[in-house]
Amino acid sequence: MTSTRHTIHIAAADRTLVSIKNFEIPENKITLLLGESGIGKSLMSKALFGLLDPDELSVRIDGEDSAKYLTRAEPRELQQNGFFVFQEPSTHLNPLLTLKSQLNEGSLSAAPNEAAILSELWSGAPADLAHLLEVYPKPYRPSGGEKQRMLLAMAFKKIDALIERGVATRELFVFDEPTGSLDNAYRDIFLAMLLDRFRRMKFTCLLITHDYSMIGKIFESHADVVSEMSFKEVVLKGEIVVQEEFDTGAYLKWLGGLRPSETVPQGRRLLHVESGAEVFGRRLILSRSRDGAPTPLELTNGELLYLKAASGTGKTTLVKLVMGLLRSERLTAQVGDAALSYATHRRFWQRHIWGKRMTMVFQHADEALNPESTVKGVLAALPSSRGQGEAYFMNLLRELFDVDERFLRKKVKHLSGGQKQRLNLLRGFALDTDVLILDEPLNGLDFESAGKVIAMLRRKQEAGKGILLISHNEEIFDNIVRPENVYHLRAEIIGH
Amino acid sequence: MTNQSHLPRTLLRARRDLLWLLVWIGGLIIVGAWDFAFLNQPALARLSRAVLNTLFVGTFVVCVSCLMGWLSGITLHALSEARNTFLYYVLTFLFNLIRSIPQIVGVLIGYVVLTLLIRADVLRSELSQLIWMGSVISVFVFLEISDLVRERIQHFKNLDFVDAMLCCGIKESRIVNVDILFKNSRAHLLHKMISVFGITIFLLCSIDFIVSVGLSTDVSLSNFPMTLGGLLAKLDSKQDILAISSAFTDFGSIGALFFEHLQGVSTAFIIVFTLICIYNISNAFVKRHRL
Structure with missing residues (x-):
């Protein structure tokens, strides 16, 4: 891999998807x-790696049509x-081959250290790993983390x-x-x-992420x-994507x-949720520490609460129960003076809560916004925007x-992932509700936008609103939430 | 310059549904011009009336079915959301009852009632009779649109955006009508409307041909408003159609088809040509909008 600057232009039938003039991957680094998510990081990398189908997208690399680029030695090497x-791990795995076969497909079969690698990635290789390797990948098995x-x-390998x-070879x-x-x-x-392998030998690697917590860890x-x-x-x-040096010092500061x-x-008191809500045969336990005694969640005005749990425990499920979007088998909650339970009719949420x-x-x-709506349409639909x-x-x-009026007429489906997330957040912030629940609010945002969102959270707090946060981004939220405002969630199977 | 001159062609190639619509309209205009030049005056008047009446019923059915389909779809959705199971099941049973009757049989029953109404002198004007015919067909095709409306609502209910909008205090009626049906289902609904138009033309022509034997001693096709199916079922049209088969054995008579047997040949051509064009418009529309 030679570290040259590439000009990449990728377009679909009706619009340009990415256009960049200085995409560079330094050699042996x-x-x-x-x-931000959706800006085109994956597309540019796939184009360079020779993975985009020229029949589906119009791709030009360094002024050359991708069909011609694919005939060159570089992408092949x-x-x-x-x-x-x-x-998305699911799209990578072949459902017609067992995981073991896929681990040894093609040039992978000659690669050493399989057992050691699996042992490291599974923290000591649990007993059922051998069984897992015999599995044909399905949407629900193995889990997302295992597939990854x-x-x-x-x-x-x-x-x-x-x-x-x-x-030394040309590799990427x-x-x-x-x-x-994966969890932290x-x-x-x-x-x-x-990084251990990189210490042993320098190779060219591109690590695409919008998870800024990696920087802190490195x-x-x-x-x-x-x-x-x-x-x-x-x-x-x-309309142009530009690659710049990232100022890690500024981020860490x-x-x-x-x-x-x-x-x-x-x-x-704005919100009170009793521990022990039951749904899908599971009981959701709230506590102050990871395995602590059950305790109700209390949110008062001006307070910022942080709900933590391992991936898949049911954080989103719990808030959806409280929001009346899912039917529970057992729920005791109170929003202001309004009591909510599993028996509360959906109409009550419609009239008094939402x-x-x-x-x-x-x-x-991506899913929370209507893709066919315009930016203005999303905001104009809010009751507070009438007239x-x-x-x-x-x-x-x-x-x-930082946009002009033309942005209002842009359709949601044409926004980048980060822009969608900011619009999604803005819609929630624009409402003057006492309680604001934010599920992974920094997903797909760059750190400048993350800073703006945190500033908005502060203003909401100062205005006396209560905020309940769900996020895996502990590096950031552990700094802005007081330790006494952190809640943990765990799930128990009912009857066990 | 070259690009500009190729633009309409490129546009039509990309929008083949539009191309087929133009082919259909163009075909009807050419047939109309030919008939205007070579068909006798009384037959031309009958043919024009038949075409206009058929298109009127088709358009009427599309409009009424849309309204009934939307109303029933929305009502069923509202009842299921409100958990009003009794009314929900009553309506569902009623709609399933309609669904269980083959469309052609249902429309035939409607024609029997139409015959009775004409005999009783209740429906006198041609317009009221056409409206009756259109209404009867609508009853048996509106469920196509109703099912689509419900299917679209159900599909989007599974996505987060409906819940996210509800949480913002946006009314469910607005979400369903504006965000789901108008913004996300226009193409699907338009496609279904094209299909309903095609179904109507097919049903109307088939039924009119069937009832050409006469539904009673007092009421027959001669009492019914003129439609393409009715005109095709007339004796002189049938003779024109028979002339087509004789042209296979007597090639010399082919030319006569386009001058002496125009009523039947034009009617048959318009029916078949219209159905082929609607079929192609519908298919191209599906491809263009990736439905």
């Missing part, structure tokens, strides 16, 4: 590529010597083969959101494995390789400067966007 770990670790194992050969290892389905402990294991535990790494960010400037809000809660006392911002902006003109909507947008 690990490049951490950051940037990158594919042969390197590996591409896709963002299986792909990482394949990539590490190829890296180990490269190290064993010890001969792309890890596209490699920790998206496995994220740390992955980083340690990757500086904290792997400071010795920081100088061998490259931190870059892609940002959208007008910002992170270190985060403090809980000085706002003193005024003690008026958009009046409480609102919720969903975690996947408002363009000036009002522009004022709202300026909180999180």
Whole structure:
């Protein structure tokens, strides 16, 4: 892999998807590529790796049509010597082959250390790993985390083969959101494995992520390789994507400067949720510490609460129960003076809760917004926007966007993932409800936008609103939420 | 310059549904011009009336079915959300009852009632009779649109965006009508409307041909408003159609088909040509909008 700057232009039938003039992956370095979700990081990397179908998309690399680019030696060598770990593990695995067969497909069969790699990725290889390897991948099995670790194992096998050969080749290892389905402990294991191999031999690697917490972890535990790494960010400037150096110092300084809000809660109870809500045969237990005694969740005005749990425990399910979007088998909650239970009729939430006392911002902006609606349409649909003109909507947008009036007429389906997430958040913030529930609010945001969102959270707190947060981004939220405001959630199977 | 001159062609190639619509309209205009030049005046008047009446019923059925389909779809959705199971099951049973009757049989029964109404002198004007015919067909096709409306609502209810909008205090009626049906289902509904139009033309022509034997001694096709099916069932049209088969054995008579047997040949051509065009418009529409 030679570190040249590439011009890449990718277009669908009706519009340009990505256009960049300075896409660069430095040779023999690990490049951490950051940037808002949906900006085109994956597409650019796939184009360079020769993975985009020229029949489906119009792709030009360095002024050359992709069909011609694919005939060159570079993409063939990158594919042969390197590996591409896709963002969505399910799309990478072949449902017609067992995991074991896929781990030994093609050039992977000659790669060493399979057992050691699996053992590391499974923290000591649990007894049922052998059984797992015989599984044909299905949408529900193995779990998202297991599928992701299986792909990482394949990539590490190829890296180990490269190290064993010890001969310089043109290679590229792309890890596209490699920790998206992993919790923080496995994220740390992955980083340690990757950087340990990098210490042994320098290779070219692109690590695509919008999880800024990786930076903190690298500086904290792997400071010795920081100088061998490259931190870059892609940002959208007008219609063009630009790759810039990422200022890690500024990020770490910002992170270190985060403090809980000085706002003193005024003690008026806004939300009360009893521990022990039951749904889908599981009981959801709230506590103050990871395995602590059950305790109710209490949110008063001006307070910011943080609900933590391992992935898949049921954090989103619990807030959906409280919001009346799911039917529970048992629920005791109170919003202001309104008591809620499993028997409360949906009409009650419609008349008294939704958009009046409480609102919720969903975690996947892609699904939470109507793709066929315009930006203005999303905001104009809110009850609080009735009769408002363009000036009002522009004022709202300026909180999180630097755009002009034309942006209001843009369809949601044409926004980048980060823009969708900001619009999704803005819709929740625009409502003046007492309680605001935010599910993974920093998903897909760059750190500048994350900073703006946190500033907005502070203003809401100062205005006396209560906020309940769900996020896996502990590095940031542990800094802005007081320890006494952290709740943990765990699930028990009813009857056990 | 070259690009500009190719633009309409490229546009039509990309929008083949539009191309087929133009082919249909163009075909009808050419047939109309030919008939205007060579068909005798009384036959031309009958043919024009038959075409207009058929198109009127088709359009009427599309409009009424849309309204009934939307109303029934929305009502069933509202009843299921409100958990009003009794009314929900009563309506569902009623709709399933309609669904269980083959469309052609249902429309035939409607024609029997129409015959009785004409005999009783209740429906006198041609317009009221056409409206009756259209209404009867609507009753047996509106469920196509009703099912689509419910299917679209159900599909989007499973996505987060409906719940996310509800949580913002946006009324469910607005979400369903504006965000689901108008913004996300226009193409699906338009496609269904094209299909309903095609079904109506087919049903109307088939039934009119069937009832050409006469439904009573007092009421027959001669009392019914003229439609393409009715005109095709007339004796002189049938003779024109028979002339087509004789042209297979007597090639010399082919030319006569286009001058002496125009009423039957034109009617048959318009029916078949219209159905082929609607079929192609519908298919191209599905492809263009990736439905």
